Amino acid sequence: MKFAIIQFPGSNCDQDCLAALNGISGVRAEYVWHKETSVDGFDAIVLPGGFSYGDYLRCGAIARFSPIMPSVVKEARTGKLVIGICNGFQVLCEIGLLPGALVRNRSLHFVCDMVTTRVEVADSNFTHGCPEGTLLRMPVAHGEGCFFADDATLRGLNERRQVILRYVTPDGRVDPSGNPNGSIENIAGICNREGNVFGLMPHPDRACELRLGSADGAKIFQSMVDAIEASRARAA
Amino acid sequence: MKVNVVVTPKAAVLDPQGAAVRDAMQHLGMPEVRSVRIGKYLEIEIDDQTPDLESRLNALCRDLLSNPVIEDYEVQNSGASE
Numbered sequence: 001m002k003f004a005i006i007q008f009p010g011s012n013c014d015q016d017c018l019a020a021l022n023g024i025s026g027v028r029a030e031y032v033w034h035k036e037t038s039v040d041g042f043d044a045i046v047l048p049g050g051f052s053y054g055d056y057l058r059c060g061a062i063a064r065f066s067p068i069m070p071s072v073v074k075e076a077r078t079g080k081l082v083i084g085i086c087n088g089f090q091v092l093c094e095i096g097l098l099p100g101a102l103v104r105n106r107s108l109h110f111v112c113d114m115v116t117t118r119v120e121v122a123d124s125n126f127t128h129g130c131p132e133g134t135l136l137r138m139p140v141a142h143g144e145g146c147f148f149a150d151d152a153t154l155r156g157l158n159e160r161r162q163v164i165l166r167y168v169t170p171d172g173r174v175d176p177s178g179n180p181n182g183s184i185e186n187i188a189g190i191c192n193r194e195g196n197v198f199g200l201m202p203h204p205d206r207a208c209e210l211r212l213g214s215a216d217g218a219k220i221f222q223s224m225v226d227a228i229e230a231s232r233a234r235a236a
Numbered sequence: 237m238k239v240n241v242v243v244t245p246k247a248a249v250l251d252p253q254g255a256a257v258r259d260a261m262q263h264l265g266m267p268e269v270r271s272v273r274i275g276k277y278l279e280i281e282i283d284d285q286t287p288d289l290e291s292r293l294n295a296l297c298r299d300l301l302s303n304p305v306i307e308d309y310e311v312q313n314s315g316a317s318e
Contacts, residue, residue, distance in 0.1 A: 058303055065300070094303065101305040103245075108252050148249055148306055182250065 001228055003029040004042040006072065006088075008063045013049035013085065013205055020208040021046070024221055034066040043228050044081040045072055047088025049141070049203060059102065059144045060090035069095060081125055081224050082197045086142055089189075089199030098192055098199045099157065100149035106182025110143040114213060115180050117165040117188045117202055118172055124164050124191060126198045128223040135172055136165070136216040138202035140180055145201040147183040147190075157190055165189035165200055237284035239293065240312040243302045244275035275307070 005017045014031060021029035029046075032039055039045055052063035063069075069091075076082045076097055084092040092098040105111055119127045119134040130136070149157065157163050165188040169178035179186045181201070189200030204217025245251045251273050258272040278301060282289065293311060302309040 057300070061300065061303065093305070099305075101303055103249060103306055104252055106250060106252050108256060146250070150248060150305075182252075 001027050001044075001225060002042045003027060003044045003046055004032045004039045005029055005046045005048055006034060006039075006066075006068055007031050007048075008034045008050065008052035008066060008091075010052045010054055011048050011050035011087070013087075013203065016203070016205040017046050017048045017085070020205045020217065021221055023208060024218070024225055027221075027225060032068060034063070034068045037067050037071055039068065039071045039075055042075075042080075044083070044224055045075060047072075047082070047084040047091050048205070049086030049088060052087055052091065055087075055144070058090075058094070059087060060092075060094040063087075063091045064095040073097065076192075076197050079194065079196050081227065083126065083220075083224065084197075084199040085203055085205060086140075086145070086201055089201055090144065092197060092199045097197050098190060099153045100147055100190070102144050102201070103146050103148050104144050105142070105146050105180075110141075111145070111180045112141045113139065113180060115140050115188075115202055116168050116170050116172070116178060117200075118168040118174070119164070120166055121161050121164050121191075124198070124223075125195055125227040126189075126191065126220050126223050127164055128226050130219055130223070133172065134219075135168065135170075136202075136204075136207075136219065137214040138204055138207040138217050139213070140202050142181070142201055145181040145183065147181075147187045147201075149184060154184060157187075158185075160193055162190050162193065162195075163187055164191055164198060165202070237282050237313070239280045239282055241278040241280060241297060241301055242275060242310045242312065243278070243307050244273055244309075245307055249306045 119130045122132040166186040204220040207214040207217035254272040261269040
């Protein structure tokens with residue numbers, strides 16, 4: 001099973017993603033430079049964290065015009081799994097594969113911390129195997145991670161169960177004290193209507209081994225692997 | 237021709253930078269300051285003998301220079317040539 005990790009100039013979590021994914025049995029992750037024009041032949045696509053194009057103008061605003069992106073959009077529209085982590089989430093919002101936007105943290109501080117998130121949708125492609133309410137501990141490291149969406153978009157996200165992860169207190173309550181960046185309704189990760197494109201600010205790639213403080217991030221990647229295997233089994 | 241583009245956060249979007257500057261202004265002797273909103277100001281020099289300039293510039297304002305989900309923009313044509 002092949003995962004593509006898109007490298008933009010300024011990506012800095014590409015190696016974390018590669019190490020995390022290659023640690024999963026049966027997965028081979030490869031880098032794809034942003035100047036390539038095709039991600040054909042991969043089973044899933046990862047947009048890693050970092051500061052693509054120096055975050056100039058707005059985070060992700062310039063990366064969305066990279067030569068590789070039309071192919072990423074095309075593959076996403078055919079149902080391929082796409083995960084955007086941190087800066088990757090910002091790119092997915094900028095290009096319109098996910099609704100809403102990520103703006104400056106309410107505190108104005110760059111937040112670098114371990115956070116607790118709660119799984120809100122158990123049967124998604126990215127949280128398969130995590131019962132609703134499962135708490136996942138992962139690090140965040142961002143200055144612009146405050147999720148914003150207008151009222152109508154937010155209502156749609158809730159009604160269609162597109163909010164996959166929310167920031168919570170260590171004991172699992174949705175509360176401002178568990179929210180590291182001021183995201184509306186404590187939203188930490190959302191998917192598109194079709195459920196195959198997922199963006200989140202926390203870093204599952206930095207939480208795949210207990211010696212890093214948490215292995216919960218591996219559950220998200222493992223869920224993607226399980227979903228791809230299940231779809232292959234259905235096709236066979 | 238010089239064109240200026242002003243990008244501002246939409247009213248519904250939280251602007252913590254603006255709030256911080258408002259607080260600082262109030263502390264520094266201007267308690268009458270009600271609110272501050274911080275955006276971006278772009279000075280752009282353009283060869284103006286090109287077709288469809290206005291529509292192409294507006295398209296890029298929507299696609300690149302601003303994010304319509306969170307920002308509004310205004311194109312100010314200064315009219316002056318360098």
